[in-house]
Structures are given as structure tokens and as C-alpha cells.
Amino acid sequence: MCNKKTLYLVGVFLFFNAMYLIGSEVSKTPPAQEVAVSAELQEKFPLKNHHAKLSLKCADCHEGQGDEPENFQMIGDEGCLSCHKSKQYLADRLKFMDVLHVNPHNSIHDGQRLYCDECHFEHQKSENMCLNCHSNDVKIWMKDTP
Template sequence: MILGVMSLVGSEVKASSPQLNITPEMKEKFPIKPHHEKLAFKCTDCHEGQGDEPENFKAIEDKGCLSCHKTKQYLADRLKFMDALHTNPHNSIHDGPKLYCDECHYEHKKSDNMCLSCHSNDVKLWMRATP
């Protein structure tokens, strides 16, 4: 099952991540997305090369996200079914592949559906919550 989920999202879990001393307080302050938790992601799977002190980790850029999620074009193609209603944010007439991942997606807090900033409530009719 996990292998199927991983292939669906294009993920690769890095097996050589060092163990960190993550306290319950840190897990509460920096929760991870349920789908990353199911894949048993560790902090260093995304914050690779940033040492072993989670308090000092910096936000990752698109390059970090795309190390597992492949390319922006791959994501746009994967969500092509949304193109029929012009709802594919990765293939948007506004920004499309120029969007930065963290304009909508956040790992350690609720993600933001940027479409709602202009399209108000009508977006809720055709778009699910942003993962």
C-alpha cells in the first residue's frame, strides 16, 4: 500500500536520515502533513544537510519539495484532470509553473488556497482543500 502511495505522488523516502531527538512539544509546534507522516518522514528527509538541531532548520525551497515531487510539469500533468474546469493551479493561466510551492503549500501549518484570495467562495465548489 505505501509503495502504491509513494509511486502515486512520486515520492522517494530517504532511508539514511539520522535520528533526531524530537520532543512532543516540537511535534506539536511543527506538525507534518498526514500523508508525509504515513510515509514515516523524518525532519531530515526534507531538511537534509541542515544539521541535527531542528530548532535551527530553515524553510526548504522548491528544490527541496521537487526532490520527491519530481517537477512542476509533472505535477501539472498529474493534475491534468482539473484542466477541464480550469482549476489546475499547477497549470493556471495566472502563474502556472512559475508558482513557488510555498505560495500555497505549507508543511508545518495549514496550507493556503491562494485561489480564494481573488475567486472567493466559488472556488470551494470545484476545489478540495489544499494539502
């Protein structure tokens, strides 16, 4: 049976699912302070695609670091986690990788103690620290570090 009411209910269901997924991704997207950023600086500090397509402003990440973009500093775990919730949350999202003990967010050696920037960079290609010792296995274990 596929009448208007079921269609409506399915629609509502999908809508709330979508809202739930969007809501669960990110706990907070702080409003950007307007800081003038030259085209040259934007080119010098390109964003990762996943952030560029959200049109993140410099100050979304470099919040409270003043208004001279050349003097911005690294943002550390706290900076990433201000939007990506917590290490526990990230570890849980890749929980399926725990089976082989290859969850980068819940390392077999270090648990959740690694710093984001042991693998992820924003303005340059990321590197995976597991490669330092497991150069042959990492590409089987996990995807490239986004």
C-alpha cells in the same frame, strides 16, 4: 473460465500495477539522518497526515540543514520536489482540471511558476492563494489544499 493459472496471472498483473503506482508516486525517499527531536518539538512542528502516516523524519525534508531542529528553515520548492518529482509531473496529475483552467499546478495566470508555499504549508494549515481573488469560486473549482 477461472482456473488457477488465470488467477495467478491476475494476481501478477495486480501486483505489478500496485508496484507501478507506488513507484510512480515518489522518485526518491532519502534516508533520514538521525537527529534527536524532543516530543515538544514534534508537537510544535506537526506533520500533515499524508506525511505523518509515512513516518517521515524531520531530516527527510530538512536534509542538510544541520542537527539543531529549532534552527531548521523552510525547504522551498526544491525540498518538496526532491520527492514529488517535478512541476510538470504534478501539473499532469491534475490535468483533468485544465479543462476549466483551474489546475492549481498549471495556473491560468502563472502556469507552473507558483511556489508550493503560496498554497501548501507543512506545519500549519495550508492556504490557497487563488482565494485571494476568487473567494466564491475556489470551493467549486478544487478541493481544500492538502
